[in-house]
Amino acid sequence: MMTPRQLRKTAKRTEDENLQFRTFLKIHADEDELDHQFLELLRELFADFDCCKCANCCRKFTTPLQDEEITSISAFLGMEKQDFIENYLTEGEEGPELAAPCRFLGDDGKCAIQDCKPKECRDFPYTDRPERLHSLFSILSYAEVCPVVFEMLERLKKIYRFRR
Ligand code: SF4
Numbered sequence: 001m002m003t004p005r006q007l008r009k010t011a012k013r014t015e016d017e018n019l020q021f022r023t024f025l026k027i028h029a030d031e032d033e034l035d036h037q038f039l040e041l042l043r044e045l046f047a048d049f050d051c052c053k054c055a056n057c058c059r060k061f062t063t064p065l066q067d068e069e070i071t072s073i074s075a076f077l078g079m080e081k082q083d084f085i086e087n088y089l090t091e092g093e094e095g096p097e098l099a100a101p102c103r104f105l106g107d108d109g110k111c112a113i114q115d116c117k118p119k120e121c122r123d124f125p126y127t128d129r130p131e132r133l134h135s136l137f138s139i140l141s142y143a144e145v146c147p148v149v150f151e152m153l154e155r156l157k158k159i160y161r162f163r164r
């Protein structure tokens with residue numbers, strides 16, 4: 001698997017190709033089969049991959065928080081909810097969020113609030129969700145940050161015999 005630094009360079013080179021592959025999938029892929037393929041690749045590629053060695057999503061993406069997550073994280077930190085909001089959160093398009101890079105990311109790539117980390121963090125890169133055929137643009141953007149998603153697209157290109 002590529003390092004985030006390697007990915008940054010490679011993703012730039014494959015940007016146009018991935019856009020073409022998106023169009024190809026829109027024409028040729030079956031919605032349910034593609035969901036199944038994404039799910040299988042997610043299981044296979046994350047099975048022996050240690051995200052602490054990457055942590056690129058924690059560096060690059062902001063994380064919107066639900067109110068109950070704000071409650072549980074502030075309790076976990078032993079802080080008053082309002083103090084946590086004022087000290088840790090910024091106001092994003094979808095409401096309060098953790099800024100990027102995330103302040104809870106340790107030098108060792110571990111999350112300091114692992115026991116109550118937000119759903120958005122647990123679910124990333126969301127490729128196990130249904131109807132991926134209709135959200136391929138977001139998957140292309142994740143492929144520029146997440147080496148596993150980048151590799152998923154490379155594997156799919158082989159499965160579909162996509163000509164580069
Ligand atoms: S809360 Fe944890 S998992 Fe989520 S972005 Fe921050 S460091 Fe990463």
Ligand code: SF4
Nearest residue numbers: 051054055056057146
């Ligand atoms: S989910 Fe992707 S971007 Fe985030 S740490 Fe794991 S491999 Fe890296």
